[in-house]
Amino acid sequence: MTDFSDALLTSVGLIVNLNQDLTEIVLLSLRVSFSALFIATLIAMPVGAAVALYRFPGRTAIVVFMNALMGLPPVVVGLIVYLLLSRTGPFGVFGLLFTPTAMIIAQVLLIMPIIGALTRQVIEDLWAEYEEQLRSLGAGPGRAITALIWDGRYSLLTALLAGFGRASAEVGAVMIVGGNIDHVTRVMTTSIALEVSKGDLVLALALGCVLMAISLGANGGAYGMKALAERSEK
Amino acid sequence: MTVNADSIFPLELTDLRYEAGDKRLINDLSFTLKAGPRTIILGPNGAGKSLLLRLCHGLINPSGGAIRWHGAQARNPSDFQAMVFQRPIMLRRSAQANVDYALALRGVSRAERKHLTQEVLEKTGLTEFAKRPARVMSFGEQQKLALARAWVLKPQVLFLDEPTASLDPGATYAFEEIIAEIHAAGTKIIMTTHNMGQARRLADEVLFIHQGKLLEHSPAADFFTAPKNPLAEAFIRGDLLWGPNQEMQS
Numbered sequence: 001m002t003d004f005s006d007a008l009l010t011s012v013g014l015i016v017n018l019n020q021d022l023t024e025i026v027l028l029s030l031r032v033s034f035s036a037l038f039i040a041t042l043i044a045m046p047v048g049a050a051v052a053l054y055r056f057p058g059r060t061a062i063v064v065f066m067n068a069l070m071g072l073p074p075v076v077v078g079l080i081v082y083l084l085l086s087r088t089g090p091f092g093v094f095g096l097l098f099t100p101t102a103m104i105i106a107q108v109l110l111i112m113p114i115i116g117a118l119t120r121q122v123i124e125d126l127w128a129e130y131e132e133q134l135r136s137l138g139a140g141p142g143r144a145i146t147a148l149i150w151d152g153r154y155s156l157l158t159a160l161l162a163g164f165g166r167a168s169a170e171v172g173a174v175m176i177v178g179g180n181i182d183h184v185t186r187v188m189t190t191s192i193a194l195e196v197s198k199g200d201l202v203l204a205l206a207l208g209c210v211l212m213a214i215s216l217g218a219n220g221g222a223y224g225m226k227a228l229a230e231r232s233e234k
Numbered sequence: 235m236t237v238n239a240d241s242i243f244p245l246e247l248t249d250l251r252y253e254a255g256d257k258r259l260i261n262d263l264s265f266t267l268k269a270g271p272r273t274i275i276l277g278p279n280g281a282g283k284s285l286l287l288r289l290c291h292g293l294i295n296p297s298g299g300a301i302r303w304h305g306a307q308a309r310n311p312s313d314f315q316a317m318v319f320q321r322p323i324m325l326r327r328s329a330q331a332n333v334d335y336a337l338a339l340r341g342v343s344r345a346e347r348k349h350l351t352q353e354v355l356e357k358t359g360l361t362e363f364a365k366r367p368a369r370v371m372s373f374g375e376q377q378k379l380a381l382a383r384a385w386v387l388k389p390q391v392l393f394l395d396e397p398t399a400s401l402d403p404g405a406t407y408a409f410e411e412i413i414a415e416i417h418a419a420g421t422k423i424i425m426t427t428h429n430m431g432q433a434r435r436l437a438d439e440v441l442f443i444h445q446g447k448l449l450e451h452s453p454a455a456d457f458f459t460a461p462k463n464p465l466a467e468a469f470i471r472g473d474l475l476w477g478p479n480q481e482m483q484s
Contacts, residue, residue: 132323133323135293137336151326
């Protein structure tokens, strides 16, 4: 217990003093996860909205597939991206394996289904409410998408948070495609796994605290923003 | 019959049917509506009034029969129509942005949109609410805004689906005043209601529908003083249209 409390105290010291290694790892983690979130949102949100609004053969299968992919194991994604980016893979010529870019690609693939599936659900519910009015005004599904995404922005924030949470907390995919290389691809989750295996709990605990703080901060901030905005705009 | 080349009227319905599952909700309706007179569609709940408006507005497709707007081959009749529903659906933006959005969908330029939005909000007495989020407005104000959003499109026909069903008498009066202005500006009004007082105030002609069938299509004066159909007569008297009265159906 004393070991644990000592480690916790030391880790708090690392955070307060903005330890260089810790800061570098945290910043890289944020860069990778936010980049993945940004790219995944750009792709998955319109796709999710389109699946919600358009009726076409095979739509139900796509919805089921999107929902199923929400539980995609990170290690499987990591393995697929590894195979694609390895020297003998189709994209090996780009030399992206064991770089932050490879980690971003893996996280994009991991969180796209989450953002897409949750967006579909939000937009489908809104469309049920708005469809007659929007069609009466002259908006078909294509033109309605932007209005629905804007009107569903508070609910969609939850989809983005879920995506960010998944990206920032996963370890399997980034470990495989990033390699956990010090000062290059070492992020919070891979670093925690490494430090724990080495028996060095101090840095692991410090990183764990930061990870928790980021998660709490992001969720709290989003919840507060949503509550404030909804209060003023209903 | 002479018709204005720019008009989408007359509207001609021929043997119109609508079925949901094995239930026929609209049953071989045929009638013609001309531009001008305010048409009130009367009938008890479940008669098919709202369904008929949605079919005419193109929101749902009929199971059989035909709906023909004049000149529909050369243009999209929907571009000349607007509708206000029983429950207003407001976008999560300001009152003026709701009106602006409707104009943007019709391809109106930004500068013109601003001018038209201000004008219609003024005409409907909503100027003070222009910047207020539409969803925090009262139900009556939202319904007025829905009317403004429809009016700004300068439609040739405005469908109104029991728009005052949830309004108090004061708000209903204000709403009817605006409808009168819209009609005076040249828009054909086609409105459903089961409020007899409102029908008497607004109707120039009446379509009386019961169980998906058109039982009477008469000028309002004739309908309210000497209805031809016994069920219409019972409805005007305030009798309940079920039980033995259904046998009177022609």
